Amino acid sequence: MTERSLVPSLALSTVMLLVFSCTVSVLGKVYTSSYKVMNMVRQEETLLQDLHVDVLELGGGERLVEFSKFFVERMSLIEKREVEKEVEMISHPNGCYKCIKEFSEAYNKLREILDPSSSESLREHMDFFASEEDVKGARRSFIRLQDVYRLRAADMANGNYTGFLGPPLSCKDTYDIARTSMGESRYSFLRSLEWLNVTLDLLSNESSSPEEDPQERCPHESSVLGLKGRALFRLKRWEDAKEVYDKAVKQDNTDPEVVALEKDLTEKPKPFYRPYSIDTKVYSLCSQESKLTPDEFDPRLRCMYRPASLRPPYLRYKQELLSVSPYVALFYDVMSDVEGDVITSTVKDKLIRATTLQKKGRSIDEARTSDLHFLYDFESPAVAKIGQRISAITGLNTEQEWDNVHYAGEPLQILNYGLGGHYATHTDTFSEEQKHKLGATALENGNRIATFLIYLSDVDKGGATVFPFADRAVSPVKNMALFWYSLEPSGKLDKATDHSGCPVMVGHKWVANKWMWTYGNTFTRRCGLTKDATQLDIDRYMIHGWT
Numbered sequence: 214m215t216e217r218s219l220v221p222s223l224a225l226s227t228v229m230l231l232v233f234s235c236t237v238s239v240l241g242k243v244y245t246s247s248y249k250v251m252n253m254v255r256q257e258e259t260l261l262q263d264l265h266v267d268v269l270e271l272g273g274g275e276r277l278v279e280f281s282k283f284f285v286e287r288m289s290l291i292e293k294r295e296v297e298k299e300v301e302m303i304s305h306p307n308g309c310y311k312c313i314k315e316f317s318e319a320y321n322k323l324r325e326i327l328d329p330s331s332s333e334s335l336r337e338h339m340d341f342f343a344s345e346e347d348v349k350g351a352r353r354s355f356i357r358l359q360d361v362y363r364l365r366a367a368d369m370a371n372g373n374y375t376g377f378l379g380p381p382l383s384c385k386d387t388y389d390i391a392r393t394s395m396g397e398s399r400y401s402f403l404r405s406l407e408w409l410n411v412t413l414d415l416l417s418n419e420s421s422s423p424e425e426d427p428q429e430r431c432p433h434e435s436s437v438l439g440l441k442g443r444a445l446f447r448l449k450r451w452e453d454a455k456e457v458y459d460k461a462v463k464q465d466n467t468d469p470e471v472v473a474l475e476k477d478l479t480e481k482p483k484p485f486y487r488p489y490s491i492d493t494k495v496y497s498l499c500s501q502e503s504k505l506t507p508d509e510f511d512p513r514l515r516c517m518y519r520p521a522s523l524r525p526p527y528l529r530y531k532q533e534l535l536s537v538s539p540y541v542a543l544f545y546d547v548m549s550d551v552e553g554d555v556i557t558s559t560v561k562d563k564l565i566r567a568t569t570l571q572k573k574g575r576s577i578d579e580a581r582t583s584d585l586h587f588l589y590d591f592e593s594p595a596v597a598k599i600g601q602r603i604s605a606i607t608g609l610n611t612e613q614e615w616d617n618v619h620y621a622g623e624p625l626q627i628l629n630y631g632l633g634g635h636y637a638t639h640t641d642t643f644s645e646e647q648k649h650k651l652g653a654t655a656l657e658n659g660n661r662i663a664t665f666l667i668y669l670s671d672v673d674k675g676g677a678t679v680f681p682f683a684d685r686a687v688s689p690v691k692n693m694a695l696f697w698y699s700l701e702p703s704g705k706l707d708k709a710t711d712h713s714g715c716p717v718m719v720g721h722k723w724v725a726n727k728w729m730w731t732y733g734n735t736f737t738r739r740c741g742l743t744k745d746a747t748q749l750d751i752d753r754y755m756i757h758g759w760t
């Protein structure tokens with residue numbers, strides 16, 4: 214029997230494909246997954262060999278000559294490289310950025326030589342290497358980290374992230390980040406100003422020991438000042454902008470940034486402005502170290518050994534109740550390290566950029582920067598076992614094939630985040646409009662009733678899951694699961710379960726999501742005995758039955 218023939222049902226697989234397929238995009242393919250960045254370093258030699266075969270298949274010629282030069286250059290670099298040391302640096306944002314930038318610069322040259330669109334295999338192999346889009350995405354991530362965790366640009370440039378130390382950024386890097394912050398209207402001109410001031414400081418220090426690598430040299434002071442004047446102009450600080458212009462023009466009145474500033478000051482265009490949303494609640498929860506705010510004492514919030522339904526009574530799971538309404542709970546040690554390793558190594562080479570469901574369908578979105586892959590129960594006994602365990606712990610049905618046509622649980626979604634990777638505030642449920650977009654089977658299954666999110670890794674700093682309306686913050690602990698009902702017992706969407714995945718500051722973040730749906734759980738999620746029964750009231754009946 215082929216693996217394909219094990220697909221639970223056509224209807225199920227069709228809807229899953231519809232729901233989870235990813236749109237092809239030209240955007241960065243590497244920076245959203247820390248595993249992909251590590252893989253790029255570890256596998257470079259193998260990938261170069263693959264590229265060699267691709268080039269030979271294309272017929273050699275001038276292309277082969279140029280490729281051979283590149284190949285020899287990179288091979289001599291690989292020989293000198295301390296691969297594992299570099300890989301270790303990827304857990305730090307500056308180390309990760311430097312790695313993405315180095316590969317993008319090197320392989321962009323190769324992209325020009327080879328023209329990846331000339332063969333499918335060539336394009337696929339080139340996608341393993343970071344591109345300019347990845348560098349831009351990484352720069353946007355710096356600004357996100359700075360905003361959410363209120364970091365100082367000067368500390369970040371020094372490689373100091375709340376005490377987690379790493380390599381410093383170059384003067385060119387800080388300038389490029391300032392440019393990104395300027396160019397992207399939803400990022401702040403204030404941030405830009407901060408990065409430009411850091412650049413000016415680095416510039417004044419650089420004159421004594423200029424950077425050897427011409428690629429890394431600081432921009433001219435006139436360019437930094439020109440851009441700074443433009444940031445000030447947009448912040449409506451006209452006098453300061455004029456003052457900076459006077460200084461810049463003395464340095465070099467032909468510098469394009471100075472010319473652009475002059476144009477702004479004379480033509481006085483309406484400063485380009487788009488509201489910049491700062492979600493202070495989410496940001497402060499993301500920085501919070503404890504799960505509950507101090508005034509949150511409620512005697513019902515307690516720890517217990519929860520018996521797993523349908524299992525021998527001695528099987529218990531360590532549960533910590535975080536919130537009654539909405540019902541949010543933690544379960545410790547729901548998986549072993551070995552199981553986690555099996556899961557992550559199965560998906561590692563299949564990760565694709567996560568998307569969000571928008572008006573025009575699924576698309577890549579800056580609000581969600583991570584990579585994912587779905588694992589079906591039928592793919593491996595290890596995956597199926599996890600599904601069964603989730604069912605035993607929660608009392609909900611997790612079957613992917615239920616009633617032949619319907620499903621009670623989705624396949625396990627494995628996620629890996631990259632530099633500053635996050636998921637902005639969202640609900641896991643679908644609106645009626647979205648369900649229509651997803652197709653008939655989604656419409657027939659009701660909605661996502663609950664989420665069981667397993668942390669497959671610890672994260673050194675950042676990466677918490679937070680509930681801004683319920684005032685809860687959970688920092689990842691390996692093998693711990695976060696469980697909540699998105700729907701109230703009445704079936705109404707519980708807005709308080711809107712949540713965010715905070716940006717990863719230092720380290721790597723892997724999670725697994727299991728979503729349960731309503732119709733497949735009609736008889737497992739019980740209703741309350743009274744109209745206003747909470748999930749906690751219902752819970753005891755779900756564990757022990759109606760006795």
Ligand SMILES: O=C(O)CCC(=O)C(=O)O
Pocket residue numbers: 628636641676677678679712713714715724726
């Ligand atoms: O990574 C997290 O902390 C949250 C992920 C999440 O909310 C999702 O994948 O729907």
Ligand SMILES: [Fe+2]
Pocket residue numbers: 639640641712
């Ligand atoms: Fe979510």
